[in-house]
């Protein structure tokens with residue numbers, strides 16, 4: 390068991406950070422299989438409501454580290470000192486033997502040593518207080534995986550960082566980064582995580598120069614950058630998480646097909662409309678081919694301007710939809726628009742929200758319709774409605790939300806009276822959902 394264990398953990402890391410072009414999905418699936426096996430063997434436990442995280446028990450972790458250090462013979466091969474309140478980089482006897490180092494979640498402010506670690510491939514420094522890496526990080530010639538996320542105050546890409554030619558994975562999320570100028574020098578990069586930073590400048594230009602890029606997370610805060618993305622098919626197609634924030638421009642936001650996109654958040658923007666520019670001409674594909682096959686979470690918050698989210702018809706695998714404080718949203722899916730973007734016949738073959746599990750709408754004063762006819766919602770479990778005074782019809786019939794597992798779809802509502810004003814499809818539907826509704830919490 391033990392050698393299987395190290396081997397498996399090793400594979401997860403290696404797979405996740407060193408796969409070459411096109412293999413990313415294969416490697417990701419492999420990694421999931423390995424993690425699944427470890428969960429089954431109780432070496433990892435699942436965490437969180439949706440079990441999207443795994444955790445290792447301290448004792449198991451100690452054992453894993455012991456195995457990874459060649460059964461204690463090479464203690465410095467993997468240095469793991471996470472969340473132990475370190476204020477500086479720990480003393481290491483032989484830097485040359487260090488292969489992986491995790492110093493995440495400490496209080497390290499200053500890294501100015503320049504240790505010689507030719508074997509170091511993975512360096513985890515997220516959630517520290519590092520403002521400036523004046524260390525000759527460029528000496529870390531083998532580094533492939535570097536995580537600096539959550540270190541507020543890294544405004545620019547350090548020149549020395551750009552010399553890490555072998556870097557495959559770089560995480561700079563939530564660092565306060567303002568510019569990515571020069572990042573295209575990291576020519577091996579496969580994954581670049583830049584979310585939670587307001588980057589206004591030539592980010593798309595830099596991304597275009599990174600030939601091997603497969604996964605990007607990014608926040609866009611200017612119409613100029615949003616527009617640039619429209620001419621960047623390859624780069625758009627690598628975006629896994631996208632936040633569009635604080636854009637006051639009242640024109641139309643156009644999104645491209647994004648095959649990898651999994652999370653989209655639009656926050657405090659004033660777009661009049663959100664549209665999808667589909668690549669039908671290039672692929673000559675059916676009008677029902679999804680533009681966003683992997684999109685699972687959409688959040689739209691404080692967006693006064695958009696009237697509908699009809700484009701969600703192209704996101705068939707959506708699991709979570711959250712719409713809050715959007716003063717002008719009238720329909721989630723608008724019938725006329727749906728008929729315009731699809732032909733009448735195709736529109737009737739698309740059954741939206743078949744994978745939806747969690748649907749929440751809050752403070753939508755103009756919302757009148759979610760969809761024009763009842764939908765099956767086979768996976769829907771949370772349907773939360775709060776302060777949508779004009780929503781009278783719900784796209785539900787007596788069979789909506791029925792699952793094989795026999796779990797029930799509940800309507801969570803805040804206002805007592807609201808549910809009494811709903812116009813139900815028929816008596817059976819009314820009967821069913823009057824039983825299965827409960828106050829929101």
Ligand SMILES: *[C@@H]1O[C@H](CO)[C@@H](O)[C@H](O)[C@H]1NC(C)=O
Nearest residue numbers: 477498499500501502521523
């Ligand atoms: C960082 O560490 C170096 C060497 O340990 C020291 O000379 C320097 O003053 C430190 N800088 C800060 C800002 O603490």
Ligand SMILES: *[C@@H]1O[C@H](CO)[C@@H](O)[C@H](O)[C@H]1NC(C)=O
Nearest residue numbers: 520521522523542543544545
């Ligand atoms: C980082 O440290 C280097 C060398 O000590 C210094 O020249 C540079 O100005 C510092 N940068 C910031 C943003 O503090």
Ligand SMILES: *[C@@H]1O[C@H](CO)[C@@H](O)[C@H](O)[C@H]1NC(C)=O
Nearest residue numbers: 547548549551552571573574
């Ligand atoms: C980045 O690449 C350019 C062009 O290849 C080169 O001139 C420059 O020195 C590189 N910068 C760094 C910091 O490596």
Ligand SMILES: *[C@@H]1O[C@H](CO)[C@@H](O)[C@H](O)[C@H]1NC(C)=O
Nearest residue numbers: 612613616637638639640641
């Ligand atoms: C808003 O965006 C449109 C389209 O991208 C652009 O033509 C226009 O100049 C922008 N308006 C402002 C005020 O930035």
Ligand SMILES: *[C@@H]1O[C@H](CO)[C@@H](O)[C@H](O)[C@H]1NC(C)=O
Nearest residue numbers: 414417648649651682683706
């Ligand atoms: C995207 O979706 C397709 C089809 O559902 C799937 O085969 C692929 O693995 C997904 N890719 C990612 C990066 O999740």
